[in-house]
Amino acid sequence: MPSITLEIRNRSGLHARPAALFVQTAMRFEADVTLANMDRDRRKSSSARSLLGVLGLGVSRGHRIRIEANGTDADEALASLRAMVESGLGEPVVGEAES
């Protein structure tokens, strides 16, 4: 099953609006997407379609998340989520100049 591991670098982590954006992105695809927080409890995973599940992983800035996708458009889903996370999920990415 294709998977990627990404570091969360936007200012407030997978909280509220960033998490909602993440879930909305995952919902655009057929593939079943799950994620786990590698820096908290890596055995606990959540469907990326559940905002409550994603919030419940407690992902803060600096945490790494592992995303798995299963389905016909799994690769596209992962590419899309990667781009979303790397762009900061609607927030400035800490470590780069903020203005």
Place this chain on the structure above:
Amino acid sequence: MNRVLHGLGAAPGVAMAPPWIYQPPPSRGGDRLKLDQASRLAAQELEALARRLRDAGRIEEAGILDAQALIAADPELLQAAARAVAAGNRDSEAILAAGDEQASVLEALDDELIAARAADVRDVAARIARLVRGETPPSLERRSIAVAVDLPPSVTAELDSQLLVGIALEAGSPTSHAAILSRALGIPAIFGVTGLLEESARASLLAIDGEAGTVAIDPDAADRERLDAAITARRAAEAEDAKLIDAPLCTRDGHRVMLSANIGEPWQAAPAAAAGAEGIGLFRTEFMFMGRSSAPSVAAQQAAYAEALTPFAGRPVVIRLLDVGGDKDLPYLALAPEPNPFLGVRAIRLAEKHRPLLVDQLRAVVAAAGSSHNVHVMAPMVGDRADVEVLRELVFEAGGADADLKVGIMVELPAAVVLADQLAEAADFVSIGTNDLTQYLLAADRTNPALARSQDPMHPAVLRSIRSVIAAAHARGIPAAVCGEMAGDPDGAIALTGLGIDELSMDPRSFGRVKRALARVTRDEAALIAERACNAASAAEARAVVAQPGQLAEVAP
């Protein structure tokens, strides 16, 4: 006036209208709609509300409702509800129980940014339960002041913003949805009003004053007239101030003084910038630490500081280290009660016993500052150079050495005035806190109304102290600011400019009147006024000097 209740002013302004009382619907009556249908309907309602708010420019609230729409259709929530149904609950009870369960999961995470979403989960569950029971959403029928214990977002979002003229709550907090709504609409709000619902139930008219924090029940004809006049006068003053937003703070002959804002919560930064602030001269940080059972996490603090920094990117923002102890107690610090709190273990004096608390705060500041070079930190209650060294050690421990933070002090102790030359040597900037300085210098309790005459910062002893602090700062090539109420007082602003102050930091609501006041004098006139005020017999006489600059010719040297 028949009866006046008191609370905390949460948003300024005056409004008069009949009360509209919101009470959460009681849970009785049969279920009309299936849970899955109600959940879909709730998600659709929330999406539509979010769109409407976004179109109206209410972006912050729209974001909350987008997240709520996702929660309404969330598989985890619906599975939890299905479990509760299987256990024998009615659908409407099951969804409420599921909301509670899921909210508790978030609250248990020990991450307050996430825990704050628990209220949204419960609110969504209440909306679904309402749909299941077939109840109609709340709505206003005429211009009204909303009255409630608290207003959840599902209610604030539904209310017609054209008809809502004010909010008064028995509970409520500055970070609540009701607070966000009142700011977005620019309507007055008052929170923490005890006995409000009971009094309002019988009232046909309420008058609320967001600055005074008062709710008048059934005001009589004379009061109504007075309030109408106040509303008209306020609108006129706002229109005058609006014309000056882009004008700099300067004397008639063009001598500039930096104009900064005092804020007590991060959301106030954006409106301060819009009102023409050149920076934040005082960001009080107590708001995050009060009214809770443990200290806020570094991440939560960082997010709050970052919110205040964003609208002022590149411009100076002064974050004041936590100023608690004494009269402002934090239960989780277990501070010993003190007979004389204003002379007690406050502010930087907490560094001895509660070092991690202050280091964590500075860590959050350093993280929020990121690569910005204009973030300043400032310690209150500094009394000698050793205190400045403590502050620098704390900043170093928090990793601030690489972050290029400017480190400054508040001058509010007489000791700091006496040692101003030493302190100016050790600090990067000084900011004079005229409220406490006046209290300590004149040995007059700020809260004792019998001492009013000794609580005026225009007292010559205070003016002379400020003069010597400014001189000491300038001799070391560092800037001097005033961040007390004196800065926003027209007389005070003129006197301070005459004394050579570099920056005045105040509540943005004072910007207009201070700009108008300073534009009436030249720099030389202000200097003469300040000189005479320093030689006055009392604060009252010093004020008379400012009020009658016509007499200046007589005192010209």
